[in-house]
Amino acid sequence: MxxxxxxxxxxxxxxxxxxxxxxxxxxxxxxxxxxxxxxxxxxxxxxxxxxxxxxxxxxxxxxxxxxxxxxxxxxxxxxxxxxxxxxxxxxxxxxxxxxxxxxxxxxxxxxxxxxxxxxxxxxxxxxxxxxxxxxxxxxxxxxxxxxxxxxxxxxxxxxxxxxxxxxxxxLGFHKIYKKQYRLMNIGESDAEMHIKDFYNLFPHIKIASYTGVGFVDYRIITTDPNYKEEFDKCVQAFEERMKENIVGDGSEPLQKTIIDLCREKGLTLAVAESCTGGMITSSIVDISGSSDILIEGVVTYHNDSKMARLGVKEELLEKYGAVSPEVALAMATGVRLTSKADIGISTTGIAGPTGGTKEKPVGLVYSAIDFQGETFVFKNIFRGDRNKVRQRATLQILFELYKVITKTF
CATH class of the missing domain: 3.40.980.10 (MoaB/Mog-like domain)
Known part of the structure; x- marks a missing residue:
């Protein structure tokens, strides 16, 4: 039809x-x-x-x-x-x-x-x-x-x-066969290079992409039931090839998926933010039912706040600076311990347009996860204006959190 x-x-x-x-x-x-x-x-x-x-x-x-x-x-x-x-x-x-x-x-x-x-x-x-x-x-x-x-x-x-x-x-007309995927932590060009052979391997299947801030959506479609077997093979190959980047089908926000996973596993979450300024916490609170898993979100923008609220050591800040993997990790651990949550996540970075240096350019963001004592630190350099950097940093730590949870259980 x-x-x-x-x-x-x-x-x-x-x-x-x-x-x-x-x-x-x-x-x-x-x-x-x-x-x-x-x-x-x-x-x-x-x-x-x-x-x-x-x-x-x-x-x-x-x-x-x-x-x-x-x-x-x-x-x-x-x-x-x-x-x-x-x-x-x-x-x-x-x-x-x-x-x-x-x-x-x-x-x-x-x-x-x-x-x-x-x-x-x-x-x-x-x-x-x-x-x-x-x-x-x-x-x-x-x-x-x-x-x-x-x-x-x-x-x-x-x-x-x-x-x-x-x-x-x-009406009884045949329907289309369609699968949709949301990819994160990969750009549209890189994603296309990963699957460029698909266009020859599956010539009767339409593979289309759409890019947004922090994600790439792919749709795999055929309107002809004669190619259902080819469609199934394409879907299977895509899921295997892109498994490290797939976070669902894009029909619901990633933060909702995270909330559902945490609720299912009985996990609680606390958030410490610097450069994202509450954007992570806000995106989680946007979802109904977030109170089931979110203990608290704090914006520790100034170094004094990082020390007083999260217990970040002054010597750590002096030695490495606020924008550093060491401080990001200390923030994640600090918010987890002080809130008694199962998971602590954090961001610290330079959103711009000022404040960058050669060693620490505008767009540099460190984020961290403390999952019941197991720790992870991530470094990214994001392009875009101040708001885009903050948006991308928010989406990135949510992606990393999703991957940590799904790999742990």
Whole structure:
């Protein structure tokens, strides 16, 4: 099954409204193994909508439209779709009653122009809208399916989950085969070099990458069931080749995975931060349930704080400096012992743009882990502005913590 997405509305094309619906639709459909071929956005103009439908059906069996189901004159979606399929629109009285009931709940009378929202192509499936007055429409003819959905996300999203996905499942078309991986501690270029032979070994499998701050996502896909065996071999080879860098599929934040692992193993965590300034702790607290494993997070920015709060020795700071593997380790051990946590982690570095030297340049970050007395220290030099350095340092220590936990148990 191939699906095209068509957003309709002057406000979308002009940039006044962010087309978040297309992002939601595409990600939801692909997560459910449906292939999205194209996205388009057009204005509320009949000829443009018709041209877009012709274009999308060149590669798609199903087109999902977004917007244009309101009661005003420029809400043209269903009328234009009826014209595309050479059909007339008819009134569905039961839908009129539902719209009237919706208004009664708000202690208002239904405006006369809302009757427009109760017209559909005969034989259509009406998609109930529990949060607004614009029902959706599903219509099939000559092997083509049109699905009309309203524009407000709070209306569209539940309609997709409750009605559209089950309908698509029943159509019986084969789905795509897809696996997604999130890689960390490796750049996109290096990752590509690790698997460059895959493109010849598995010629019928699409391998695509996407890079973000501190991670690279890979998707392995085939839309042809005849290549399922080749797909399985590619997946197996990828997981073996990249096992040191895989941290999941990217569907949830790494810190949630860490929280779940710690909860499962009965481990607690404490964090001591210098250059990251609370960013690590904040990212963990962003996740519901973090209180199950997080004892505390402290920002010991000044040397006096490192000594007073974590017990870092003054002579250690004088001999090696605050940005050093020795101090990073002392911070991790100090926060673990003072908090009585199972794990202590730390960061200390030079986020910039000032403060760097030849020996200790901007972007240099030392991080450390004390896992029940077993210690690990890491050195990285990150590129980017001050915030990027802090973000990358945060992601890096989370990656290292994930690897330590998974290798220990």
């Amino acid at each position: 191939k699906i095209g997405i068509l957003a309709i509305g002057d406000e979308v094309v002009s940039g006044k409204t962010l087309n978040s619906n297309a992002t939601f639709l595409a990600s939801t459909l692909e997560a459910n193994q449906f292939e999205v071929t194209r996205h388009l956005a057009v204005r509320d103009i009949e000829t443009e909508i018709l041209q877009a439908l012709h274009f999308l059906y060149e590669t798609a069996n199903v087109v999902i439209t977004i917007g244009g189901l309101g009661p005003t004159l420029d809400d043209l979606t269903k009328d234009v779709c009826a014209k595309y399929f050479d059909e007339e629109m008819v009134l569905y009285p039961e839908v009129v009653d539902k719209i009237k009931t919706y208004y009664q709940h708000t202690h208002k009378s239904m405006p006369e122009n809302n009757i427009k929202q109760a017209y559909f192509i005969p034989g259509s499936i009406i998609v109930e809208n529990k949060h607004g007055t614009a029902p959706g429409m599903i219509y099939e003819k000559a092997g083509k399916v049109i699905i009309n959905l309203p524009g407000p996300p709070n209306e569209l999203e539940p309609m997709v989950n409750e009605y559209v996905l089950p309908y698509l499942d029943k």
